Amino acid sequence: xxxxxxxxxxxxxxxxxxxxxxxxxxxxxxxxxxxxxxxxxxxxxxxxxxxxxxxxxxxxxxxxxxxxxxxxxxxxxxxxxxxxxxxxxxxxxxxxxxxxxxxxxxxxxxxxxxx
Amino acid sequence: xxxxxxxxxxxxxxxxxxxxxxxxxxxxxxxxxxxxxxxxxxxxxxxxxxxxxxxxxxxxxxxxxxxxxxxxxxxxxxxxxxxxxxxxxxxxxxxxxxxxxxxxxxxxxx
Numbered sequence: 001x002x003x004x005x006x007x008x009x010x011x012x013x014x015x016x017x018x019x020x021x022x023x024x025x026x027x028x029x030x031x032x033x034x035x036x037x038x039x040x041x042x043x044x045x046x047x048x049x050x051x052x053x054x055x056x057x058x059x060x061x062x063x064x065x066x067x068x069x070x071x072x073x074x075x076x077x078x079x080x081x082x083x084x085x086x087x088x089x090x091x092x093x094x095x096x097x098x099x100x101x102x103x104x105x106x107x108x109x110x111x112x113x114x115x
Numbered sequence: 116x117x118x119x120x121x122x123x124x125x126x127x128x129x130x131x132x133x134x135x136x137x138x139x140x141x142x143x144x145x146x147x148x149x150x151x152x153x154x155x156x157x158x159x160x161x162x163x164x165x166x167x168x169x170x171x172x173x174x175x176x177x178x179x180x181x182x183x184x185x186x187x188x189x190x191x192x193x194x195x196x197x198x199x200x201x202x203x204x205x206x207x208x209x210x211x212x213x214x215x216x217x218x219x220x221x222x223x224x225x
Contacts, residue, residue, distance in 0.1 A: 004157070033213060042217035043158075043203065056211065091157055093213075101146060104205075104213055106157030 002026045006092050006107035013114055018080040021110045023092030024073055031102050032075045033093040034060075034067055037109070043091075049075065082114045119147075119204040119216035127222040134191040136219040138204030139184075145207045147180055149189050152201045152218070161189075161202075196225040 005024040013019055025032050034046040047057035052069040060067065064086075066078045079086055089109045095102035122137045138147070146165045150158040164171045164180045164187065171178045177190040191198055201218040208214075 031212075035215075043215035045211075045214060048212065093158075101207065102212060103148065103160045103163060104150075104158075106150075106159070108157050 002105075004092055004094050004105050004107035006090075006110050008110060009108060010111045011113070013082055013112070015083055015114055016081040017114075018078065019082045019086075019112060019114075021077045021090050021092075021112070023075040023077070023094075023107060025075060025092070025094030026096075026105055027073070029094035029096045029105070030072075031095040031097070031104075032069060033091075033095075033104060034075070034077050035091040035093065037089045037091060038087075046077070046090075079112075082112075084114045087112055087114050119206050119214065121202070121204055121216045121219040123219060124217070125220045125222070127224065128194055130194060130196055130223055130225050132194055134194050134198070134221055134223070136189045136202050136221070138187045138189070138216060140187075140204075140206045141185065142208050144182075147178075147187050148205045148207070148213070149176075149178060149187075150203045150205060150215075152203065154200075158203065191221075194221075194223045196223050199223045 007022045030051050033048040036044045046060045047067040069075045089111050091109045093104035093106045095104045119138045119140045148163045149161040152158045162173050164178050175192045180187045201220050203215050203218045205213045205215045
């Protein structure tokens with residue numbers, strides 16, 4: 001049963017530490033999204049990739065966040081250094097087809113708590 | 116920033132009743148999608164409606180799109196307790212895909 005896999009599911013870290021979240025998109029999907037969900041802001045699009053190339057990461061705080069796709073089976077989102085305001089649920093989603101017409105399949109999310 | 120905005124923010128109905136949620140958006144779109152999120156889980160795609168379509172059905176779901184009013188509605192007929200979840204619309208415009216609203220929290224009481 002094809003699904004998007006995110007690890008870890010939960011992460012508690014101290015302020016200032018580096019956090020790496022990983023995502024395995026569905027095999028064959030060529031579009032990958034990273035979202036952040038909080039009660040106040042809802043779902044925010046942080047970045048997305050097509051065929052491993054970053055198309056838009058304007059939603060991401062550049063000074064501390066970075067997103068990469070080392071290969072077609074792995075997407076990573078790093079925060080360095082982490083801050084309490086980064087506490088949120090981070091979702092990865094993948095899809096197939098043009099970016100403008102993609103049904104997204106979501107992972108279960110990584111719940112990040114920065115203390 | 117949010118493109119779509121769902122209304123109402125929260126909705127509570129009895130099992131068997133119909134639930135209607137609305138989504139308004141600001142700029143022209145290629146298509147609009149509806150997703151569902153159960154508590155603590157990822158979002159699940161429900162239905163996609165293209166900008167040249169006015170209505171679409173999928174099981175107990177009916178989606179309408181009015182591009183002149185920049186709005187869409189999601190109707191769930193004969194609701195069940197298992198329909199309790201948050202529902203999101205996501206718009207797709209130009210180079211920016213899948214911008215989500217803040218969602219409608221639906222509670223279906225058995």
